[in-house]
Amino acid sequence: MKPSTFALPRRAALGLACAALLAGCAGPEVKDYAQEKPTLDLREYFNGPLTAQGMFTDRAGKVVKRFSVQMTGRWEGDNGTLDEHFVYSDGTTQRRVWHLKHLGEGRYTGRADDVIGEAAGQSAGNAFHWKYTLALPVDGRVWNVNLDDWMYRMDARTLLNRTAMSKFGLHLGDITLAFDKPPKD
Template sequence: MRQPTRLIHRRTALTRLAVLPVAAATPFLASCAGPQVQSYAQEKPLLDLRTYFNGTLDAWGVFTDRSGQVVKRFTVVMDCSWNGDAGVLDEAFVYSDGTKQRRIWKLQAGANGSYTGRADDVVGEARGQVSGNAFRWGYTMALPVDGRVWHVDFDDWMYLMDERVMLNKATMSKWGVKLGEVTLSFTRRTPLTAKPG
């Protein structure tokens, strides 16, 4: 009877993971089936993360579980700055249940539109790639559940719509099982300017 009990506990934990407050953040670039970021190479407007994520941005988002039901709504204020190829994205979240969360990303721009990033609750290093108007960003996040820490994978896509608006959709999974999706809309408070640095 031990094995069924373990399965029940595992399913319960997965359900609880699916309603935790999460951020968009941010690939399974090398081995995932499905669309590749290079497919968007000809799409415009061209996205430059150092230009778009510079200054103050506002975002509105929802988290939906595997059935498609909205289980969390949230707003984000992002203060972003760059020093050459090194960027800081300071995210302040407010959730519909009144809880708050803060995440500070430290990004590094690389060659040919590649980016890496770290944050306190991200396991190891996040990696991403820009192509055309799209950015694919992947990472593993450490989420506390019932006194344990679960490592949850995020496959995160961003699409620049115009000089102020970008759409973001991230899929969460654990053990290859989809837990839910995070969908956001970012808006810059000021129009795009020349690339910083």
């Protein structure tokens, strides 16, 4: 059977329509926030003591776990350390030490013991976006989950953080954090 002479254009039109639909689903880019204030410079905000309150919600939106974090950031030039101490609502504790590097033009990388490879991110205006893979202990096993992390500076003291967690492209849940930086003396 001879294919229709219109088959290729229809397939091409369908492909273009699918591509347009997927492009419409694309998320924000950090450059979208370039004009927003106050500016988020990780070297300035994550320097000194900070606290945070957060929660993990499953993919249905149910709060699974709440936590608080005490942290201290220190920078020497373009190299920083963020020492985080978590206390979870079930009484468990955790420590994560980030080793951060400012690469210039708002670009950063980061490493921590439970991060697989290297986190990479970009800041612009009041926003910072980075992605990384976390080795997450779950019921006696370790899952490597992908984190898509967005931070937004709200004012001199407050930073809001929203992270989408996924594995194999499936959305597992979200982490929401509110950071507080004590006022300068």
